[in-house]
Amino acid sequence: MGRLAQGDREALAPLMERHSQRIYRIALSYLRKPDDAKDAVQETFVKAFQHAARWDRSAEVGPWLTRIAVNHSIDLYRRGRRRLQSEEPLAEGDHDQRVSTGDPSPERRVIGGQIGDRIGAALRALPEKQRAVFVLRHYEELSLEEIARTLDLSLGTVKSSLHRATQGLRVRLQGLRA
Amino acid sequence: MTLFHERWRRRVSLLAAGVLEGAEREATLHHLDACAGCREEQAAVENVLRLVAADPLHREAPTLPVSALIARVEARLDAGPQAQPAQPALNWRPVLVPLAAAAAVVLGVTATLFRTELPGAGGGPIPPTVAVAPSRFDSEQIEVSDDVLRRLERNLAREQTARYLNEAQDLLVTVAASLPICDRAAHRVDVSDEARRSRELLARRSLVDLGSDDVASVRPVLQDVEQVLREVAALDPCVRPADLTAIQREMEQSRLLMKIDLMTRELLG
Numbered sequence: 001m002g003r004l005a006q007g008d009r010e011a012l013a014p015l016m017e018r019h020s021q022r023i024y025r026i027a028l029s030y031l032r033k034p035d036d037a038k039d040a041v042q043e044t045f046v047k048a049f050q051h052a053a054r055w056d057r058s059a060e061v062g063p064w065l066t067r068i069a070v071n072h073s074i075d076l077y078r079r080g081r082r083r084l085q086s087e088e089p090l091a092e093g094d095h096d097q098r099v100s101t102g103d104p105s106p107e108r109r110v111i112g113g114q115i116g117d118r119i120g121a122a123l124r125a126l127p128e129k130q131r132a133v134f135v136l137r138h139y140e141e142l143s144l145e146e147i148a149r150t151l152d153l154s155l156g157t158v159k160s161s162l163h164r165a166t167q168g169l170r171v172r173l174q175g176l177r178a
Numbered sequence: 179m180t181l182f183h184e185r186w187r188r189r190v191s192l193l194a195a196g197v198l199e200g201a202e203r204e205a206t207l208h209h210l211d212a213c214a215g216c217r218e219e220q221a222a223v224e225n226v227l228r229l230v231a232a233d234p235l236h237r238e239a240p241t242l243p244v245s246a247l248i249a250r251v252e253a254r255l256d257a258g259p260q261a262q263p264a265q266p267a268l269n270w271r272p273v274l275v276p277l278a279a280a281a282a283v284v285l286g287v288t289a290t291l292f293r294t295e296l297p298g299a300g301g302g303p304i305p306p307t308v309a310v311a312p313s314r315f316d317s318e319q320i321e322v323s324d325d326v327l328r329r330l331e332r333n334l335a336r337e338q339t340a341r342y343l344n345e346a347q348d349l350l351v352t353v354a355a356s357l358p359i360c361d362r363a364a365h366r367v368d369v370s371d372e373a374r375r376s377r378e379l380l381a382r383r384s385l386v387d388l389g390s391d392d393v394a395s396v397r398p399v400l401q402d403v404e405q406v407l408r409e410v411a412a413l414d415p416c417v418r419p420a421d422l423t424a425i426q427r428e429m430e431q432s433r434l435l436m437k438i439d440l441m442t443r444e445l446l447g
Contacts (some may be wrong), residue, residue, distance in 0.1 A: 009252070009255065012248065012251060012252075013244075013248050016244055016247055016248055016251070017244050020242055020244055020247055021242060024242045028235065029235060032235065038242065038247075041242060041247060042247065042250050042251055042254060043254075045247070045251045046251055046254050046255060049251075049255060115229060115232055115233065115234070116233055116234045116235060118229075119229060119230060119233045119235075120235075121439060121443065122439075125347070125348070125351070125439075137195060137197070138195070138227065138230050138231075139235070139236070143197070144197050159188075159192060159197075160188075162191070162192065162195060162197070163187075163188045163191045163192060166191045166194075166195065166223055166226060166227075167191065168351055169226050169230070170222055170223060170225075170226045171351050171354045171435055172351065172435060172436075172439060173226055173229055174430065174433065174435065174436060175433055175436050176229060177225065177229075
């Protein structure tokens with residue numbers, strides 16, 4: 001990191017070799033789209049290089065990079081959501097077939113649905129902080145202390161966020177059994 | 179569930195998440211022995227966590243070639259601070275220019291529709307063609323067919339309905355999940371914000387259902403949502419958790435949140 005702070009680009013390669021897979025997993029868990037996750041990893045290391053001088057030498061690199069990745073994932077997700085709202089009006093045929101048929105009850109369709117899709121939708125509906133805390137705990141298996149350090153939150157806030165996220169998911173996944 | 183149990187609920191949730199330790203963990207386990215409601219809570223939370231553990235995303239091996247990543251980061255740094263990862267030069271994704279152009283046309287037409295009163299809203303006929311004049315090309319006019327206009331009208335109705343349902347869902351999740359305390363001594367929770375938002379949503383309800391057949395299949399869900407919103411809107415600002423039980427039960431029995439979720443996703447394709 002010292003070399004990186006002095007603008008030495010060659011120092012990026014070992015940093016990426018060591019941390020890129022973990023950052024990718026976190027970004028993928030948050031964004032759930034491989035292309036977006038790759039964008040997030042790329043930007044995480046670009047930002048790490050650009051802001052290396054600000055890095056506190058007493059801090060661990062891993063949590064610092066994770067925080068950049070989570071923040072960037074949140075930005076990317078917001079941009080994606082805006083893009084979806086503004087650029088993707090529904091295709092004409094789609095809706096006619098799927099909404100107006102009068103077939104299947106929602107319950108029936110859920111049973112046949114994919115768990116991953118439901119979980120993705122439920123996670124996407126959570127407030128950003130809750131979602132980040134939940135992902136770091138249940139997809140990256142970080143301890144509460146690590147999450148607090150990574151996201152710069154108090155331990156109490158992490159506990160509350162985790163609890164609220166779990167309750168939010170519980171409500172949104174009701175009717176679905178593991 | 180009383181506020182006393184709201185505290186245990188939080189502990190049970192953290193216990194199931196595997197993050198409760200020491201005396202707090204012991205106390206929670208001890209409490210669980212004597213509390214059937216808390217055991218139900220524990221089972222429900224554990225079900226959520228089992229579902230999350232079964233998420234296929236866990237099994238997807240992260241395959242991010244480091245050499246390619248290094249090359250891309252180098253290229254991005256060379257490109258300067260203005261370059262963004264989603265831009266075409268970096269080739270992570272296909273270019274979205276055609277979509278953007280289509281969106282520009284859609285926005286232009288939509289704006290015109292609003293300026294000239296939304297067809298269908300007042301029951302009037304849809305004009306055969308509408309001349310849309312983008313400000314950059316005052317001398318040019320784009321002819322829009324009846325078919326395109328109808329499609330835009332339909333899309334607008336679906337998007338408005340989906341947005342409305344989304345907002346209602348966010349509100350109802352809060353009512354169903356957890357609320358801030360307004361009077362600890364009297365064991366009461368604060369629903370003032372939820373009641374206010376419910377009233378706002380009810381006021382906007384007439385703007386959503388335009389009488390169009392395109393959102394007809396959503397109407398039963400909208401009616402259920404409206405019913406629950408009325409109940410929430412009628413609540414006092416500071417209520418006992420028990421006052422919410424009937425609403426929560428009604429939502430659970432009708433699987434309202436799940437239906438909203440499904441309908442919203444269908445509306446948005």
